[in-house]
Amino acid sequence: MDTIFGIDLGTTNSSLAILRDGIPTVIPIDDNGLVPSVVSLDPESGEFVIGRRAKRRSILFPDYTVKSIKRLMGKDTMTRIGDQELTPEDISCKILAYIKTQGEKTTGKTISRVVITVPAYFNDAQRRATIKAGEMAGLDVVRIINEPTAASLVYEGPDTEAGRHHILIYDLGGGTFDVSVLRIQGEVREVLSSRGNTQLGGDDFDRKLLDHVLDHLRMEAKVDLSDDQRAIARLTEAVEQAKIRLSVQPFVKILEPALAEQDGKPVHLDMEISRSTFESLIEEFIDATFYEIKHAVEEAGLEPEDLDRVILVGGSSHIPAVIEGLKTTLGLLPELAVDPELCVALGAAVQGGIMAGEIFNQILVDVTAHSLGVRVVGEEDDYFDAKPDTFAAIIPRNTPIPVTRSEVFFTIGDNQKKILTDVFQGEKKQCSRNEFIGSFTMPLHPSPKNSQIVIEFSYDLDGIIHVVTEQKGYDNRKEVTMSVRERGAGGVQASISENYLQRKAKKLIKDTESPEDDPLKIQLKEALDAYSKAISSGAPEEDIESLEEDLLDAIESVEEDG
Template sequence: MGKIIGIDLGTTNSCVAVMEGGQPAVIVNAEGTRTTPSVVAFTKNGERLVGDTAKRQAVTNASRTISSIKREMGKNTHVTIDRQKYTPQEISSMILQKLKKDAEDYLGQPVTDAVITVPAYFDDAQRKATKDAGRIAGLHVQRIINEPTAAALAYGLDNAQPQKILVYDLGGGTFDVSVIEISEGMIEVLATAGNNRLGGDDYDKRLSEYLVSEFQREHGINLSKDMTAMTRITEEAEKAKIALSSATTVNINLPYLSTTRSGPVHMDLNLTRAKFEELTNDLTESTAGPVQTALADAGITASQLGRVLLVGGSTRIPAVQEKVRMLLGQEPGKSLNPDECVALGAAIQGGKLAGDSNLNEILLMDVTPLTLSIETVGGISTPLIKRNTTIPTRYSQVFTTAQNYQTSVNVKVLQGERQFARDNKLLGKFVLRGIRRAMAGVPQIEVTFDIDANGIVNVSAKDLSSGKEQSITITSSTSMSDAEVDQAVRDAAAYEASDSQRKASFDLFTEAEQLIRKAENAVAKTGKRLDRPTKSMIRSDIAELRKSMRKVKPADMSPSQEEAVKNAKFKLEGSAEYAFRLLDETETK
């Protein structure tokens, strides 16, 4: 088996890593950075941008730029660009495609396999959506693992002394807490809790709302409906948040933010760390509940923790770090880069699956984050697999009928901690038919839940008397069918091909323009060393090449137009060859 890359598909930034020489290494992307913004954009000429290039143009192309799509994973929603609808899985696959390409460029070989991380509190639909995104991107997703577990794996590789650690993971869009036990050769998740709608994006939003209100108070202008202005404000809010992690005051200066009859209006204000902490205090405080829940579920107290690990860029916020100190009574560890450790852990798991000899002794035992149940008489949610059960796992329980001579039962599969079915999330349902007619309470129907290592659920029901059986792999309205995924894969491949063609067209135009400049320079600088007929021919060929390029857009070049440019370029290269040699001799002297 080839290399299996590890991917942290984040809300605001993503990261990819791979095992090299027995150690995980972050892969630097094409732009030279170690993380890639989880941003996708579509330009007006149809070009697709991903990562840094997409983020840089967001202000001028706000309506066609998509960020924080991870928060929509598992939902029955879509983004519409140019009347084309894209599911969250498809947008996420574009980010994964870039990470895959960066990995291939780094390794110098094709990459087909990956381990992808998800927040521990992602439910079944969100995990499936992540796996679908990987398939669309051309990746065989070998394993889906929880982000805090991946971080613990990255930490535990070099810190195998027996201990219990707590991973506090506050990323761009999600928050997770996991209590994990590390012992010799084994990393076991004891409990997990969290909130998959809390993260750095919420801190940015809170600060953005404050800036908008201050601007309205000072200038009487409401910017909330101005998409371009709001994009600039959100971008500046994120920068201010980051700056306030080290500074106590930051100046927010946004010129020409709006206009009035009197002229342009600017934003210029100073923001203190104290004010930022006041605005976001409730967000920071809300992380306390999951911490206490995870400790209680693990059956330990904070004093029994050997280590507290901070994961996710939002843990750099000083108030967050202070909250962790207050909650757990110890200084959180900062030995891991919070932006990279999840991808490093995923790479370790990938190395293990690929058979890396240095990792064979590591056993990873994860848990299911939420209770799985079926609906029984009275709308009761009857648990079969409790939250924080180690996975993979399988559990069966025998039920019976509620009515006389009932020949079928409707099995509703639920996820959540509430007592009544209506208060939990319906994952899926199916009908078991062919039950032998009998009085209520006589038939024996065995319901089996099977959760694989990715945390994905399979459910079956069997009438033990008749032997009739029905089973499903849970799908929700947000999951994509195999046919839809296959179509998305074809679309992604076609887009990649068109991207390559478009790049080739732009390269041809660039080369042609450079050739024209070089030929004009050669004619001007060789003087009398170049005879008049040759100069005349070069000028004529320059004019022909210019004419072939006139009114032609590289993004929309037809095959005949491309052929015309190539022929004219080839002709000029021939007529100017001698002039180029003379120019080289002149410049050498």
């Protein structure tokens, strides 16, 4: 059987791992387990360089180098590198393609099937973008798994006799923060809750420290370097190094000679920073993570004293304020994972091994990190507003996956012509504040107000959302797959079964002896064909809607005529 590799596509660093004789092992790339997630364009050769070489170029060629692209995954935005405009997927694809080719050189094996990790708190769009980047890099992404869940797979559970064991995984990396609470019992690892913030990590700490240094230069040297790209690139590197050293020493000196020129004279930076200054600069971020862990424990149905272990993952969890704060918040001494920066990739390799059948007896139960639901008319709505904005969750967050759930809704008018199903992901009561995933309409059989509409959602391990709407009692249903894989930029894969309108039009045509002589029937047949074709070819929902209107008009004309 083909090996399934594990890849941690991190904000700052990425890693590749494999299961070797049952033991997860990191595959070194450029002689190192961590590949900086940095992409740089060499303007002379027109070629992209990735990883360590790209990181080194970031100071000299800031305009040609991109870091931390993971923070933009799932967003509809372009990043300029030199004269090229690239999407976040394009840039992540370059990192993954580099890992693939370099990993193949190191191992002598073809790397095709992979498990890629994402922050537990990534939403559908961010997961979809990750899969797309993998596919663009020529990888078969067999599964996307959550980073803290992956990290937990490396962690040895207790003996079965010891019974249940609860662990909290605190993962603070370069760009994202995730916390998951797991229950381990025998071979079953069950995620009880996950929370996080996809825009909180070491990058933010670097920025705070950078602002602090820029303020210092403004005060002391009377120079403002905030628009000097090259100085900023140098200082960003310097403050990151200082931050890392502050995890093990109480003071650091930042020395950067000849940062820029002012009135023909060089500007030097010579500054001492204390750990306590740094920690007060980032206090709000660290406190925000403690807020999340308290809620994660609560949502898991536990008290802090129920936790057996707290495992630290991610480079930023080395910060002493994190360790101290966790001790106070949870009353438990947190432990750094065996390899805080690598254990996510190692866990992805374990998951690959489970999927390839190399590891038996491991059952992993993961949860949805966000609620999934639809737009309804409800308490969040102003009666006079044209569009309702109430979000009704069908699959609440922290539900173990795979899962299927359904809810019944009611039509709001007599003979309502159709229902629009707008699917959202998030925790806010208003749809407008949640993440939009996709939408589709279903024509309705004429029925009185308050007729039942059942909406069923399924969410599988690959994050594929399957929605079925059914008009109860009328043999009228519509199935839509909002697939992480298949969904293109715009729409959703729609409609498997024939709907009520199509059946009605067919029946009207069939009831006529010679429809070819009746201009209204010819019109109806044309409208039906165009509509059916649009549905089966997965045309954009706006086109389907407008063809649906045409079909409804054609049906009405025939009915009025008859």
